[in-house]
Amino acid sequence: MELQLYLDILKRRLFVILIVIAVVFLIVTTAGFLLPPRYTARATVRVLLDVGVQDFNTREDYSKRLLNTYSYVLRSSPTLKEAVRRLPSHEISVSIAELRENVVIEVVPDTELISIAVEDGNPFLARDLANMLALLLMEYAQNIYVGSSKSSLMIIEEQMISVDQQIQADRRQLSIALSETEPNVDIEALESKIAFAEDSYDRLLDRYETTRLNESLRANSVALISPASLPTEPSNSLGLIEIGIGLAVGASGGIAVALILENLDTRIHSAQQLEYMTNTPVLGVLPVGLLSMEAMDDGLEDATQQAISEAYRLLAVNLPAVKGITASQTILITSAVVGEGKSTVAINLAHTMTERGQYVFMVEVDLRRPTLLQKFKLGKPDYVHPGLSDVLSERVPLSPETITQVSVPTRLPRLSVIGSGSKVTDPTALLASSEMEELLGYLVTQGYTLVLDAPPVLSLADVLVLAPKVDGVVLVVRQGYSKREQVLATLRQLQASHTNVFGFVFMQKGGKGFIYE
Secondary structure, eight states, X not given: OHHHHHHHHHHHTHXXXXXXXXXXXXXHHHHHHHSOOOEEEEEEEEEOOOTTOOOHHHHHHHHHHHHHHHHHHHTSHHXXXXXXXXXXXXXXXXXXXXXXXTEEEEEOTTSSEEEEEEEESSHHHHHHHHHHHHHHHHHHHHHHHSOSSOOHXXXXXXXXXXXXXXXXXXXXXXXXXXXXXXXXXXXXXXXXXXXXXXXXXXXXXXXXXXXXXXXXXXXXXXXXXXXXXXXXXXXXXXXXXXXXXXXXXXXXXXXXXXXXXXXXXXXXXXXXXXXXXXXXXXXXEEOSOOOOHHHHHHTOOOHHHHHHHHHHHHHHHHGGGXXXXXXXXXXXXXXXSTTSOHHHHHHHHHHHHHHTTOXXXXXXXXXXXXXXXXXXXXXXXXXXXXXXXXXHHHTOOOOHHHHHHHEEEOSSTTEEEEOOOSOOSOHHHHHHSHHHHHHHHHHHHTTOEEEEXXXXXTTXXXXXXXXXXXXXXXXXXXXXXXXHHHHXXXXXXXXXXXXXXXXXXXXXXXXXXXXXX
């Protein structure tokens, strides 16, 4: 049900959605044409990560830190200033801070690669600046390991020279001692010292080779894999992806605007919305229009009349199925406010019931603005026919003769109308009286079905005092006219007065029927 409600909203607000999509698309395309072209050049370098690091966990942490460090170095002010200084052939008018915004450094996931992208309105500058930053990163890596201060390799080399000099001195001393008849030194101790020094020299030599290899690799740990080429197409030009994103954003915005408008618009637009909102059944969805008695009598119904007839026949079938009511019943037709088509529904429903062989009395219980006799074209406009108010106020005994005096037959043989009668000062008191209840009971015992055309519920107490006396109430809601708060307030008031609400009749747009005036 909720999905159907949302689909109805989107269908109803389709024009708004299309307008928002068109506006967003126009903005995107206009911006694409008006924005100055921007070109993006991209250079890619490889960083050797695990040189000299044996432990796996340490290597992983070192790799992340090293790549993040290089990314920071590339966008640092000293690096950018040096790049600008080395590009004298290009005139760079932006500041270093603005230039930094045009440089995008990305570490390619699960690789040893760093992507250096530069965006600028000059494609040549974008290319040269990207390549220059890659060159500066390589120089930076070399300077880390081949700087002016002593490196590990130099320190090991000095230690080797010192040990070698000591070995040579000890060997000369041993040679002299061996040539003497009575040497003044311990030859065995001297030989042991020389052997230990030679072993130390061998270990230093191994360290020297390992360190030399590591420093050689580290000095070349950053290598240019893919230099930046000259971009030929602007990177900010509109493509299918950008247009698709614009359409998607426009559609999302249009749907959001449609939902906002729907939330602000409290009018009821569909039977599904009405049923979901009130948790009360919709007995029928009816077209606006009044059945023609002359056309039905002559069998000359057109397509419109046939559609109205079928809709009311379905309503007449649905009514007895509500809460097990019988054929002889009293049904009150009302609405929340004026202009919703309740009198049209009452007349057409009574009309349809006579087709099924029921004897129907239409009773106009609107004692304030009576129009029922005029709608049936019964009597002159200025003539007041005795009716409901006269029976109730005079308290005349009920009999077939009394009913005949206050009722007016119509063209349909099974349908009669009891008008409102003379004007009274307190209609609510008459409708709440025991005489009203007796009249309804008497007509039902005579085998009549009563259709009561009542005034609106809101702002009047008439329906609230009368509704508990009838079998049930049918509320008329007009599409695009009735408001949620009015319908809900009406339903709450009727339920508070212990009224049996059969359900709603939903009047669709189209055509023009009678309205309450």
